[in-house]
Amino acid sequence: MTRQTMAPITEPKNSNSTILSQKLSSVSGKYITIPNIPMCEKHLLQDLDINGGSWVDSMRASSPTHLKSITSLTPSAFPLELPSALDMFKHIINSSKGKQIVMFLDYDGTLSPIVDDPDRAFMSDAMRSTVRRLAKHFPTAIVSGRCRDKVYDFVQLPKLYYAGSHGMDIKSPANKGFKYPKKSQEVVFQPASEFIPMIEKVYKTLSEKTKNILGASVEHNKFCLSVHFRRVDENKWNELAHEVRSVLEEYPELQLAQGRKVFEIRPTIKWDKGKALEFILESLGLANCKDVFPVYIGDDRTDEDAFKSFLGFERQRTRLWHTCIQDCQENKCVVLFTGTTRGDEFSTTLGEMEARVVKEEV
Numbered sequence: 001m002t003r004q005t006m007a008p009i010t011e012p013k014n015s016n017s018t019i020l021s022q023k024l025s026s027v028s029g030k031y032i033t034i035p036n037i038p039m040c041e042k043h044l045l046q047d048l049d050i051n052g053g054s055w056v057d058s059m060r061a062s063s064p065t066h067l068k069s070i071t072s073l074t075p076s077a078f079p080l081e082l083p084s085a086l087d088m089f090k091h092i093i094n095s096s097k098g099k100q101i102v103m104f105l106d107y108d109g110t111l112s113p114i115v116d117d118p119d120r121a122f123m124s125d126a127m128r129s130t131v132r133r134l135a136k137h138f139p140t141a142i143v144s145g146r147c148r149d150k151v152y153d154f155v156q157l158p159k160l161y162y163a164g165s166h167g168m169d170i171k172s173p174a175n176k177g178f179k180y181p182k183k184s185q186e187v188v189f190q191p192a193s194e195f196i197p198m199i200e201k202v203y204k205t206l207s208e209k210t211k212n213i214l215g216a217s218v219e220h221n222k223f224c225l226s227v228h229f230r231r232v233d234e235n236k237w238n239e240l241a242h243e244v245r246s247v248l249e250e251y252p253e254l255q256l257a258q259g260r261k262v263f264e265i266r267p268t269i270k271w272d273k274g275k276a277l278e279f280i281l282e283s284l285g286l287a288n289c290k291d292v293f294p295v296y297i298g299d300d301r302t303d304e305d306a307f308k309s310f311l312g313f314e315r316q317r318t319r320l321w322h323t324c325i326q327d328c329q330e331n332k333c334v335v336l337f338t339g340t341t342r343g344d345e346f347s348t349t350l351g352e353m354e355a356r357v358v359k360e361e362v
């Protein structure tokens with residue numbers, strides 16, 4: 001039997017770069033055809049010993065919201081104080097001068113606050129209006145672990161790219177009235193569509209097996225699943241983890257990771273939020289441009305995929321911000337990683353960014 005694996009917080013998974021231009025060469029007509037993405041040779045995630053208690057430790061640490069949770073992690077796993085990208089806002093603005101900014105925004109924990117009920121993670125009107133204004137000036141994409149329709153229902157802004165299911169379901173805005181992409185090409189890209197029946201089956205099995213664990217819920221995100229334990233009593237976490245793992249032992253084609261008090265289950269293909277970011281830049285005709293300045297704002301481990309993919313190597317969270325700054329000086333990519341929910345501050349910061357552009361345009 002295949003041993004199910006899970007990533008510890010310090011070890012982001014490897015991501016080999018895929019050459020998107022090859023995929024995009026298969027564009028025919030209005031939509032991009034779906035290439036066959038090869039399966040990963042091995043599971044991307046590292047082992048944790050379920051019997052040694054590591055699962056529960058990892059589950060406890062999966063959404064640190066206060067200093068006590070942060071300090072309970074190993075010293076190398078999490079900095080005592082996360083560097084704040086927001087404090088470096090002027091630097092980012094200076095580095096972006098003369099370049100085409102492209103905005104990539106995670107949803108949960110970034111545009112919306114983390115709440116107990118995943119169905120009630122609404123974004124504020126202020127945030128929505130900021131994102132709307134941003135999208136007037138920059139191509140903007142929402143990149144989420146949720147299924148695309150659901151995240152669209154929350155955001156409700158038509159002139160954006162949406163990449164749901166951890167980047168496995170990408171759709172560009174309708175061309176009408178939208179200035180990007182310049183090549184007038186509407187895009188739908190779903191590299192994991194062959195997994196839909198399997199995801200459906202696992203959804204049913206997991207829902208059945210976890211139905212007696214009070215507070216547990218399985219969220220269907222079309223190409224992925226989320227098993228939530230935020231509302232589960234801590235002494236039931238081991239049981240839940242055990243159920244999830246035992247179901248997934250039958251499905252080596254699926255991988256398991258942890259987000260914020262959630263098990264994320266997704267197909268083991270070489271595709272993640274990072275690939276989605278590359279794909280969107282490519283479809284905008286902005287890949288490999290020196291004068292493009294992508295800004296990615298996210299709060300969770302899967303958001304680090306965007307960072308790794310773009311820059312081509314791994315980093316630990318503790319060093320993330322410093323290297324971001326350096327990379328942005330080298331005309332690469334900037335990734336803002338908060339680690340905590342600071343939605344209102346983002347709204348202010350994004351508002352300032354938009355205001356700067358308006359000022360320059362005037």
Ligand SMILES: O=P(O)(O)OC[C@H]1O[C@H](O[C@H]2O[C@H](CO)[C@@H](O)[C@H](O)[C@H]2O)[C@H](O)[C@@H](O)[C@@H]1O
Pocket residue numbers: 106107108109113114115116117118119121143144145146219221226228230259260261262264300302
């Ligand atoms: O990539 P994201 O947009 O950040 O989505 C990641 C997961 O976010 C959601 O779960 C998280 O937010 C919930 C609402 O605040 C919270 O209750 C839960 O504990 C968090 O893990 C979403 O429900 C998942 O499907 C996404 O995969």
